[in-house]
Amino acid sequence: MMRLAAIAAIALAATHAAGQPIEVRVAGQDGVYLLLRGGEPYVVKGVGAGNIDLATVALRGGNSIRTWGVEGAQATLDAAGRHGLTVALNLPVASERFGFDYDDAAAVAAQERRIEALVRRYRDHPALLCWILGNELDFNYTNPRVYDAVNALSRLVHRLDPNHPTTTTITGVRAELLKAVRTRAADLDFLSLQLYGALAALPRYREQLLADIPFMVTEWGPLGFWEVGKTDWGAPIEQNSTEKARHYLGGYQNFILPALPRQALGSYVFLWGQKQERTPTWFSMFTETGERTATVDAMQVAWTRTVPGNQAPIVEALRLRGKPATANVTLRAGKTYPAVAVFSDPDGDDLTYAWSVKVESASRAEGGDAESAIPDLPGLIASPPGEEAEAAAPGGEVVVQAPAAPGHYRLFVTAYDGRGNAAYANLPFRVL
Secondary structure, eight states: OHHHHHHHHHHHHHTSOTTOOOOEEEEEETTEEEEEETTEEOOEEEEEEOSSOTHHHHHTTOOEEEOSSOTTHHHHHHHHHHTTOEEEEEEOOOOGGGTOOTTOHHHHHHHHHHHHHHHHHHTTOTTEEEEEEOSOTTTTOOOTHHHHHHHHHHHHHHHHOTTSOEEOEEESOOHHHHHHHHHHOTTOSOEEEEOSGGGGGHHHHHHHTOTTOOEEEEEEOSOOTTTSOBOTTOOBOOOOHHHHHHHHHHHIIIIIGGGTTTTEEEEEEEEESOOOBSBSSTTOSBOTTOOBOHHHHHHHHHHHSOOOSSOOOEEEEEEETTBOGGGOOEEOTTOEEEEEEEEEOTTOOOOEEEEEEEEOOOOOOOTTOOOOOOOOOTTOBSSOHHHHHHHOOTTOEEEEEOOSSOEEEEEEEEEEOSSSBEEEEEEEEEEO
16 A cells, blocks of 8 residues: 555656645635645655655655755755655744744745745745745744735745645744734635644644644654643753654544544644754654664654564663662662663564763753763763663663762663664763
């Protein structure tokens, strides 16, 4: 079934040479909506893609990607087309929180000219699905005129390109925000929601606030670092890769799938790739070295109802000084303590391990803004991590030397199956 869908998508794209767009539109009314591409129903099974081979999306049953800008857009559109994927292209509409003034008519006009040039450049690409007019423009905004500008841009795009719908993304679902967007930016074809823990409220949102609004969920994934429990010193406790996989699959099956295709047009899961955001693993569905985690497997099951031939390892436990992350693990400077990781592999593959310690992130970045990677602290694992990982077995111990300085730290462990899959867990601790 998955192969047939991919072949059909590639065949459709192949019938449109470069410079011949495929018409996409939102059809329906009164709470029943559908996305049509080339006249055929099209439910978005999408990913927010990082720097990654887009073949990985198609191989798992995905059919679309989204961007957060236009850097490398031509290459992205071309690569998507080769794999039978579509692209929701995010046009760089400026956010007020970065200093843009929507009361400045000259600045607004200049932005319109920039957007016009980009639409003219990419509007005829057969892989283009829709235009996203800015990402999370409501984040910490104060001037509702931003949505007047979005409406003017939507009209401009429709005038230049009648073949692709427009949308903008919002952080969460709030009555006053919906009113502002619907009143001031009524030209948009559908609304895009970005939900993490709040995805669980989608059924209520659909009934109370979104009943007559076609929408997509253009970002969703694990619980955010702002939504989880914290240690006594404020360090967020991250789900391990197995917990995240269960969360992804449950989120799709329980909250997104019931909205398809009557009202929701599809979704884009975050993040099909790797990025640093509080930790290098928090939103990353792949490791820094490109291994797949169980969240990738979960999305294949969600999209295709088929289990991968070889699955990622399973995390069962991580303990430091005999305690889990929720126990406010506290160490004494200069002492050594046992750390125990318990992993298993559903396919019986032999596992190898890598351990590291990092200083706890001090970043206060918001809204997915860029964060610098945090280097490993050397000399804190008793044996070289590679050697220890090769020797360790699930449930075995490695000795961690506590940092010599008081402060807040985080212990990381990753298990590799040698088949391109990995699992991870981490644990915040403090040193007195």
